[in-house]
Amino acid sequence: MNDVAAAAGVALKTVSRVVNNEPGVNATTAERVHAAIERLGYRRNDGARTLRRGRTASIGLVIEDVADPFYSGLSRAVEDVALDEGCLVFTGSSGEDASRERELVLAFCARRVDGLIIVPAGTDHDYLTPEIDAGIAAVFADRPPGAGPDADTVVCDNAGGARVGTEHLLAHGHRRIAFLADSPSIFTATERLRGYREALASAGLPYDEELVAMAPPGRARALADLERLFRLADPPTALFTGNGRTTVATLRALAAPITHGPPVAVVGFDDFELADLLGITVVAQDPARLGRVAAELLFRRLAGESGPPQRLELPTRLVVRGSGELPLRG
Amino acid sequence: MNDVAAAAGVALKTVSRVVNNEPGVNATTAERVHAAIERLGYRRNDGARTLRRGRTASIGLVIEDVADPFYSGLSRAVEDVALDEGCLVFTGSSGEDASRERELVLAFCARRVDGLIIVPAGTDHDYLTPEIDAGIAAVFADRPPGAGPDADTVVCDNAGGARVGTEHLLAHGHRRIAFLADSPSIFTATERLRGYREALASAGLPYDEELVAMAPPGRARALADLERLFRLADPPTALFTGNGRTTVATLRALAAPITHGPPVAVVGFDDFELADLLGITVVAQDPARLGRVAAELLFRRLAGESGPPQRLELPTRLVVRGSGELPLRG
DNA sequence: TCTCGATTTGACAACGTTGTCACCGCCTCT
DNA sequence: AGAGGCGGTGACAACGTTGTCAAATCGAGA
Structure with a gap:
């Protein structure tokens, strides 16, 4: 200059x-x-400008994995809102690792981002308190933060969606419904388990731990789970899978020649590409909307909106495609 | 302080x-x-630090759309390499819009990113020349830049992959093979068309423009294309689809009740989630590898490696799953 | 002609760091 | 005792902007 x-x-x-x-x-x-x-x-030089003016016109986004279609959809929505606000986005994948999340967030804070959107991986977010006190706005998306700050949060109606999905299977006559999901340490997984249990309870059915399997999704794990379930004295006639990756892994396992189980009905939480072609009934949430709502909330805060932290819950939607309507064999 | x-x-x-x-x-x-x-x-305050030291320890990544699994895979790989180098990543989606790409790139440059990884959308990249002269390293990924700077580029062997895919269909007896892909304005699409033509030529078959359809993928468009192809006097018995989205749109159209065409063999360029379950034979490229190689090249440049711009070509791999092995009905 | 206000311009400090250089003790070696 | 080296510390300028305030210029009205 x-x-x-x-x-x-x-x-x-x-x-x-x-x-x-x-x-x-x-x-x-x-x-x-x-x-x-x-x-x-x-x-x-916007760096110098930023130094002088105090606002960096950038936000940080920490998700679990950009390569996961759920988060990449969310990511894109955040990006679009940010661009409209003249704001650039630092993106980082935590890989469900609390320390990497912390590292990323603190790096973003050192860069003095104006705000953060975080899909929290860990259970302890105390490390954020000083940053928030220092004036960095934070919005949690998909899951609430663990111990620590009380900040704006946008999640979807996990329990409600799981209840609806389970009720759908119950309505088609199923009484033995297995629940397969991610580790109980993950908020959405336990919430969905809660919805599943509520649906069973409403139908007057017992909760059978034998029918529940919760662990990080994967091919080997899905195969093992199914083999165990099908060997039960009273095996499941339907599966409720608690997230996109588990659903996909389960479908692969069901198609594997080793899994010589009987035909089962399937309802999955989370929609996924080609679920329509495969005819899989799902409880869909809208990742783009989740991202958009979280970003809009963040920018309202940055614009000066005060008030107590908000907790927003987005609805889910049952999408019927066939796999969940397989009737109980009589 | x-x-x-x-x-x-x-x-x-x-x-x-x-x-x-x-x-x-x-x-x-x-x-x-x-x-x-x-x-x-x-x-x-890393902003002030950056101002003083000259390096921002951040790079900019411009892709077509983070929400596309191909680019989100690439994105994740870039992020991982960057994190290892202690570098943060600004991510932006151009949406195949040249002016948005330019806007993003220039915003990144104003933030004085150390380097850029760009999946170019436009055909004119002259606007980058002053930035590169100013010392910002740039690597193009997936496609070479249009008119303008001569910079490092990492692409995959598009023509070779398409040739192999087409030859695979030829080897199964097909003589009428349709080619469906994105607009010819997109580098990868024309390269793949070239591979397709080479395969036909090697087999001594004529190139029939009636069998070729190139336009942005979409449900309506796929349906229209298929209906036209199946109404031809000498309709195709096999389809080669030129990218992931086109493949998916085509599969949907094939499954639609309206498309009452005969069974056709299908080979698609780009692997995609669940292609295995659907039994779709594809020519796979590795988006994560593309991202990793591009990022590594960028960081080597940032580390001071000189020499003329490199042009790297990554191999593709034919993955046989059934849809491409449907024999010609005799 | 003088004063006043508006318009246009510039000098200077400040933002929060880091690089350069100089300083102060203290110890060791002659 | 004096010179020289070294570990520890600090003063100051600089990075490239922008906010504040003052100065210069000009035309208009008294």
């Missing part, structure tokens, strides 16, 4: 004014400055 | 030394400084 000023024969401040479209600059002078900018290929 | 210095009763510079683990600070003093840092909840 100094060079530009020298080249245009004006003071630094005048260049600054021109660059920022501030009023009160003579048109002729502005023209001369523009020419100099063009000639020198000058581009304003 | 000033406050910390005052609280610890030392000079600014000493705090700086402690914060950066620089040698030459008395253990007792360091202890006192650490205590003050803890007490005040101080966190270094």
Whole structure:
């Protein structure tokens, strides 16, 4: 900017004014400055600007894994809202690792992002309290934070969705419904388990732990679970799978030649690409909406909206495609 | 940092030394400084640090759409490499819109990212030349840049992959093979078309424009294309689909009740989630590897590696799953 | 002609760091 | 005792902006 000023024969401040479209600059002078900018290929240094002004016009987004379609949908929505607000996004994947999450968040804070959107991985978010006190806005998405700060949170109606999904299977006559989901340490998994149990209870059915399997999704694990379930004295006739990855892993296991189980009905939590072609009935949530709502909430906070932390719950939607309507064999 | 210095009763510079683990600070003093840092909840301002030192330890990544699994896989790989290098990533989706790409790139440049990884959307990248001259390293991924700078580029063997896929269908007896892909304005689409034509030529078959359809993927478009193809006097007995989204849209259209075409063999370019369950034969590329290689190349440049721009081509792999092995009905 | 207000411009400090250099003790070696 | 080296510390400028305030210029009205 100094060079530009020298080249245009004006003071630094005048260049600054021109660059920022501030009023009160003579048109002729502005023209001369523009020419100099063009000639020198000058581009304003937003880092320095940020330092002076206090706002960085950037936010940090920490999710579990960008490569997971659920989070990448959320990610895209956050990005779009941010761009509308003239804001850039730092993205980081925690990989469900609390310490990596912490590392990312603190790195974002050191960069003085204006706000954070976090899909929390750990159970302890005390480390965020000083940052929030220091004025960094934070919104939690998909799951509430663990111990620590009381901040805005946007989740979906996990228990309600799981209840509806389970009730759907019950309505088709099933009485032995297995529940397969991620580790109980993950908020959404336990919430969905709760919905499943509520549905059973409402139908006057007992909760049978033998029918429940909760662990990180994976091919081997899905196979093992199914083999165990099908060997039970009173095996399940339907499966409720508690998230997208578990659903996919389960479908693969069901298709494997080893799993010589009887046909079972399947309802999954989370919609996924090609579920329509495979005819899989799901309880769908809308990751893009989750991201959008979280980002909008964040920007309202950044715009100065005060008030107590909000907790928003987004609805789910049952999408009937066939796999959940398989009747009980009589 | 000033406050910390005052609280610890030392000079600014000493705090700086402690914060950066620089040698030459008395253990007792360091202890006192650490205590003050803890007490005040101080966190270094990386923006100011960056301004002073010149390197921002951040890179910009511009892709077409994070929500597309291909790009989100690439994205995750870039992120992982960057994290290893102690670097944060700004991510932006261009949505195949050249002006949005430009806007994002220039915003990243204004933030003085150290480097850029770009999946180019437009055909004119002259706007990047001054930035590259200004010292920002750039690597193009998935597609080469249009007119403008001559920079490092990592692509996959598009033509080779399409040739192998087409040859696979030819080997199963097909002579009328349709080619469905994205707009010819997209580099990968035309390269794959080239591979398709090479395979036909090698087999001594004519290139029939009636069998080729190139446009942005979508449900309606896939249906229209298939209906047209199946109404031809000499309809195709096999389809080669030129990218993941086209493959999926085509499969949906094939499954639609309206499309009452005969069974056709299908080979798609790009692997996708659940292709295994659906039994779709594909020519797979590895988006994570693409991202990793591009990021590694970028960081080598940032580390000072000189030499002429490189152009890397990654191999593809034919994954046989059934849909491409449907024999010609005799 | 002088004063006043508006317009245009510029000097300077500040944002929070780090690099450079100089300083102060203290110990060791002559 | 004096010179020299070394570990520890601090003063100060600089990075590239922008906010504050003052100065210069000009035309208009008294």
